[in-house]
Amino acid sequence: MHRRTVLELFAGLAVAGVPSLAQAPRRVVVAGGGIIGANIAYQLVTRGAEVTLVERAQPGAGATANSFAWINAKKRPRDYFNLSRMGLQAWRQLDREFSGTLPLVWGGSVEWRADDTRGTELRAQIRDFRQWGYGVREIDAAGLRALEPRLVPGPLVAAAHWEDEAHIDPVGVTGMVVKKAQMNGARVEYPAEVTALELAGGRLRAVRTTKGDIEADVLVVACGTDTPRVAAMAGVRVPLKDAPGVLVHVRPAPRLIDRVALAPMGNIKQKPDGRIVTGSDFASGGGDTSREAGERHLQRMASVLPELGKATVEKMTRGFRPMPADGFPIVGFAPGRPDVYVAVMHSGVTLGPLVGRLAATEILDGVRVDSLAAYRLERFKG
Ligand SMILES: Cc1cc2nc3c(=O)[nH]c(=O)nc-3n(C[C@H](O)[C@H](O)[C@H](O)COP(=O)(O)OP(=O)(O)OC[C@H]3O[C@@H](n4cnc5c(N)ncnc54)[C@H](O)[C@@H]3O)c2cc1C
The missing domain is CATH 3.50.50.60 (FAD/NAD(P)-binding domain)
Structure with missing residues (x-):
């Protein structure tokens, strides 16, 4: 240790x-x-x-x-942020204890907003979390492209790279x-x-x-x-x-993205085994779990990651968060x-x-x- x-x-x-x-x-x-x-x-x-x-x-x-298995400390209030940030440190330690063999991807998450109101909201978050010592910086479209070249963000009013975060299988x-x-x-x-x-x-x-x-x-x-x-x-x-949540799982694909992507219309990540997992938002849960609903979701997400337009739904899941x-x-x-x-x-x-x-x-x-x-x-x- x-x-x-x-x-x-x-x-x-x-x-x-x-x-x-x-x-x-x-x-x-x-x-x-x-x-x-x-x-x-x-x-x-x-x-x-x-x-x-x-x-x-x-x-x-x-x-x-x-x-969705995104490791992050973007939490409020401050006390819960502190606990979650210690959670990130504990992941670093566990990763070392397993000599880097865990199916875990560091590199953070990228997030962007397409309208003024939400852009202002994101900038305020960046400011607040930076003040708390969290690794986040504002980026522009070129910065986003440098991190994740396959993403096509479309209109971009504000964007962030949350640097300390990770995702796992x-x-x-x-x-x-x-x-x-x-x-x-x-x-x-x-x-x-x-x-x-x-x-x-x-x-x-x-x-x-x-x-x-x-x-x-x-x-x-x-x-x-x-x-x-x-x-x-x-x-x-x-x-x-009750806190259900629906996710679309896509058959393994060649590497497209490394980081969690938080786009205006949904979230995407690619697991170390190549499977992509995507959902519309973290709060939604009443969603349809049919294959057709999954295909419709992939078509929407293809506007930011075009390869998703040709991807095949492997399965749909509705999970229940153990929510106090x-x-x-x-x-x-x-x-x-x-x-x-x-x-x-x-x-x-x-x-x-x-x-x-x-x-x-x-x-x-x-x-x-x-x-x-x-x-x-x-x-x-x-
Ligand atoms: C859609 C969705 C998205 C999420 N996204 C994120 C995210 O991005 N980041 C994040 O940090 N968290 C996320 N979560 C939450 C996270 O997944 C859960 O908090 C976490 O998996 C809970 O783990 P657990 O071990 O407490 O529960 P579980 O994984 O549910 O494990 C409990 C286990 O107990 C077993 N069990 C039940 N009853 C008994 C019994 N009587 N005897 C023996 N065994 C029993 C069950 O079989 C089960 O395997 C998400 C959850 C969902 C559903």
């Missing part, structure tokens, strides 16, 4: 003691093998815990498989992290579902699964949109809201429960490696990390 990265990642990270189990927990069951559960299991086992990862289907099969990365956790000693069970908890004196004794009972000191619930159902087995309420009721992550022990740890969030791709690291610190060291203070389940009380 690079000393400089650790210092960067933990610079300003404060921790405080909390009432915890009498002894440091050794046996941890992580429910859910998406990008969050995979990273938590990997960090826990690497730090010496006895870890079992239980996944109902297969690693990366949930929201992770249907994600989310299923590929999750599979590799799970494999490394397994190599480091984690037991990985899939397909296997957590069906109930066995408690003794109000505390977790064992986790019931379709592959048998597993004795545990702590259960980590990282089940994405199923988190409320699994947390309820311990009497813990986790409020999520107020939109912000929920990470930490359930109130009054040193045996149940919850980790559910949108932007889980951005935050996965960071949450893995911070959760392992909280679970194994009996401390509370200050940077997670705003993201506790307690905030929903009442």
Whole structure:
């Protein structure tokens, strides 16, 4: 591990003691093998815990498989930006731990706006995020062409290069992290579902699964949109809201673009395996998932990346973001429960490696990390 990265990642990270189990927990069951559960299991086992990862289907099969998987810290308010920026640093560190073999593309994102109002909005964002120390600069049409020669932006009032960002193949990365956790000693069970908890004196004794009972000191619930159902087995309420999103996946093509492209009519990225993933906007979800709708979307996007006009839709996906009721992550022990740890969030791709690291610190060291203070389940009380 690079000393400089650790210092960067933990610079300003404060921790405080909390009432915890009498002894440091050794046996941890992580429910859910998406990008969050995979990273938590990997960090826990690497730090010496006895870890079992239980996944109902297969690693990366949930929201992770249907994600646009853009790693970015373009978030507000400031506290959430800070957390997400630490998320970017944690990705750099994970990338190094895997010696650059992860299916991950650095280089940032390019964004442009075609009308005055939205152009002014983008310039204000560039100014604000630069003030916060984020790597972003305004570019013109020539600058955009230099970065991504195949893009044809059309009318361009303002454009930006968000330099620190990246994108990944989310299923590929999750599979590799799970494999490394397994190599480091984690037991990985899939397909296997957590069906109930066995408690003794109000505390977790064992986790019931379709592959048998597993004795545990702590259960980590990282089940994405199923988190409320699994947390309820311990009497813990986790409020999520619906947040679907439709994406068009295109058959592998020769390399066309490296960076995430945020165009006025939609977003495009090309995965390391050549597949292009594109959607109309990050908020839309009620969309049509028919092949025809996908083809119509590709025709629209062909105005900025002409090769898409001849591309073939491989599949359409409607994914469900694990979105907490107020939109912000929920990470930490359930109130009054040193045996149940919850980790559910949108932007889980951005935050996965960071949450893995911070959760392992909280679970194994009996401390509370200050940077997670705003993201506790307690905030929903009442
Ligand atoms: C359309 C879309 C676009 C997105 N774009 C981005 C983006 O650009 N950037 C970004 O950072 N984030 C993005 N996200 C969000 C991101 O994908 C999610 O936050 C992240 O994948 C959540 O990972 P997770 O591990 O928490 O959940 P999941 O990937 O859903 O994993 C949960 C796992 O738990 C398993 N499970 C459920 N119940 C049980 C049980 N009882 N026992 C055992 N296992 C169980 C499931 O099978 C599943 O594999 C997007 C999401 C969507 C849908």
